[in-house]
Amino acid sequence: MNMHDLPEELMHWSPEAEAGVIGGLLVAGAEAYDAVADLVGADFFAVGLFSSAYRIIESQVLAGKPADLVSVYEALRGSEEDAARTLLELNRCTQAYVGMRVLRQHALIVSEKAASRALQRAAGEIQGIAADETIAVGDRISTAQATLEKVAQPAAKSVPMPVASFVAGFIDRLQEIADGTVQPGIPTQIPTLDRMLGGGMKGGKQYIVAARPSVGKSSLAQQICLNFAEQGHAAAMFSMEMGCPELTDRTVANMGRVRLDAIGDGKLNDDEWGRVSEAIERMRGLELYFDDQPAMSLGDIVAKARALKRKHNLKLLAIDYLQLCASGKVGDSRHHQIEEISRGLKALSKQLDISIVTLSQLNREVEKRASGRPVLSDLKESGAIEEDADVVLMLWRHKVGQFANTIGCAVPKNRQGKVGELALHFEGAHQRWTESTESLAEPMKKLGGGNRYTEDF
Structure with a gap:
C-alpha cells in the first residue's frame, strides 16, 4: 500500500501497528478482542479495509462465532480483483502479528495515531469556523473550543469491574465523610433541603428550580450562590433577567439586613448606612460572580463557565432562566431548542464537576389548582428539563404575610436522595431566605397588608 496515495491526514498512521492488531484478532479471536477492545474501535483504523475487518471481527466475536481469516475474508470479498487484494492484505496482517505479549502495545499506537488524525481534522474545522464571518465571534470561539474539547476528552471506554473492587474506595470515602475531612456536598x-440532598449540592449535578413568575426563584438561587461564596466556594449567577447593579442591590440588602426599597431610593437611616458599609466590606472577599448578558446561548454559557472554572475553581453556577436562553438553531422549534440547552447544561455540569442551578418557568396550569402546588408536568416547553435534571425543586406561594412570605418547596425528583416538601421563609425586604417552621398542610391565606416586595420578575 503506497503511503503517498493517502490523504494528508492519513499520513498520521502506523501500518505495522494496524496490521498487527487486525492480525492478532484474526489469529487469536475473542482472546485478542478482549485485550484491545477498551483501546480501539473500527473508526480508529486509517485504512478502510482494516476498519471494515474490525467491524466484522467484532460482530462475530460478540455473536460467539469464529472470526478467523477465512470467515472475515468471505464477509469482505467483492469483485475477483478486490478479493485477491483483500486476501493478500489479510494474510499480511496475520504475518504482522507477533503474539499477545505486544498486541496491546500495538493497539495503543493505533489509538494514539487516531487521536493525532482527529486533532488534524479539528484544526481544519477550526480554521473554517474562524473564517465564517456570518457567525458571531463569540459563537465561533465557543464552537472552536467545543471542537477541540472532543479531541482532548474523547469518550472514555471502561471495563466492567466486580463490585468487590469498589469496596475499599467506598470504605475510605465513607470514613472521610464520617471524620468530616470530606464534605458529601x-x-x-x-437544613432540611441539605438532608434531602445527602449533605448539600454536588458537582456534576443539575438542579432545576421552577416556579411561576414573582414567587422567588431568582432570589432563592442568589441566596444559594451567596451561601456557597460565604463558605469559601466560588459561585456565579448568569442573569438574563436582572442587571448586575440590581443583583448587587439584593446582595447588599441580604448581607447587611438593609431594606431593599431604601437601597433603591437612597433613603437610609444612620444605622442602615453603617450596615451597608459592613456588607460591602464582607462582599469584597467573596468569590461571587455576576453576568447580565441578555439571551446567552449555550456556547456563551459554556465559554464563561470554563473560564470561571479555570481561573477561580467554580463550584456553583446559577442560570436565570432557561427559557430566556438563545439557541443557535433558529429553524428548530422552541421545544427542541430548550431540549438542546438543557442537555448541554447537564453535560457541562459533568465536564466541569460543578453544580448547576437552572431556573425554569412553570406553565399556567398551576394557577388553575386551588392548592397552587406545581407538579413535574408543569415544567414549561420541554420534557427534557425533567429528564436531564438530577433534582427538581418547585416553589409556590403558601402564605403571604406583611413582612415575610412562606414559600412551599416540593422536591418531586431527586435521583440520589429523598423526595418530599419543606417550607421556606422569605423576607422580601432583605431578599433573605431561611427554613420555615410553618406547616405546609395549612391552606394558603393572606395576613396583614401583604408583602410589598417583588421576589422575582
Whole structure:
C-alpha cells in the first residue's frame, strides 16, 4: 500500500501497528478482542479495509462465532480483483502479528495515531469556523473550543469491574465523610433541603428550580450562590433577567439586613448606612460572580463557565432562566431548542464537576389548582428539563404575610436522595431566605397588608 496515495491526514498512521492488531484478532479471536477492545474501535483504523475487518471481527466475536481469516475474508470479498487484494492484505496482517505479549502495545499506537488524525481534522474545522464571518465571534470561539474539547476528552471506554473492587474506595470515602475531612456536598444552608440532598449540592449535578413568575426563584438561587461564596466556594449567577447593579442591590440588602426599597431610593437611616458599609466590606472577599448578558446561548454559557472554572475553581453556577436562553438553531422549534440547552447544561455540569442551578418557568396550569402546588408536568416547553435534571425543586406561594412570605418547596425528583416538601421563609425586604417552621398542610391565606416586595420578575 503506497503511503503517498493517502490523504494528508492519513499520513498520521502506523501500518505495522494496524496490521498487527487486525492480525492478532484474526489469529487469536475473542482472546485478542478482549485485550484491545477498551483501546480501539473500527473508526480508529486509517485504512478502510482494516476498519471494515474490525467491524466484522467484532460482530462475530460478540455473536460467539469464529472470526478467523477465512470467515472475515468471505464477509469482505467483492469483485475477483478486490478479493485477491483483500486476501493478500489479510494474510499480511496475520504475518504482522507477533503474539499477545505486544498486541496491546500495538493497539495503543493505533489509538494514539487516531487521536493525532482527529486533532488534524479539528484544526481544519477550526480554521473554517474562524473564517465564517456570518457567525458571531463569540459563537465561533465557543464552537472552536467545543471542537477541540472532543479531541482532548474523547469518550472514555471502561471495563466492567466486580463490585468487590469498589469496596475499599467506598470504605475510605465513607470514613472521610464520617471524620468530616470530606464534605458529601456543599450545604445550601437550608437544613432540611441539605438532608434531602445527602449533605448539600454536588458537582456534576443539575438542579432545576421552577416556579411561576414573582414567587422567588431568582432570589432563592442568589441566596444559594451567596451561601456557597460565604463558605469559601466560588459561585456565579448568569442573569438574563436582572442587571448586575440590581443583583448587587439584593446582595447588599441580604448581607447587611438593609431594606431593599431604601437601597433603591437612597433613603437610609444612620444605622442602615453603617450596615451597608459592613456588607460591602464582607462582599469584597467573596468569590461571587455576576453576568447580565441578555439571551446567552449555550456556547456563551459554556465559554464563561470554563473560564470561571479555570481561573477561580467554580463550584456553583446559577442560570436565570432557561427559557430566556438563545439557541443557535433558529429553524428548530422552541421545544427542541430548550431540549438542546438543557442537555448541554447537564453535560457541562459533568465536564466541569460543578453544580448547576437552572431556573425554569412553570406553565399556567398551576394557577388553575386551588392548592397552587406545581407538579413535574408543569415544567414549561420541554420534557427534557425533567429528564436531564438530577433534582427538581418547585416553589409556590403558601402564605403571604406583611413582612415575610412562606414559600412551599416540593422536591418531586431527586435521583440520589429523598423526595418530599419543606417550607421556606422569605423576607422580601432583605431578599433573605431561611427554613420555615410553618406547616405546609395549612391552606394558603393572606395576613396583614401583604408583602410589598417583588421576589422575582
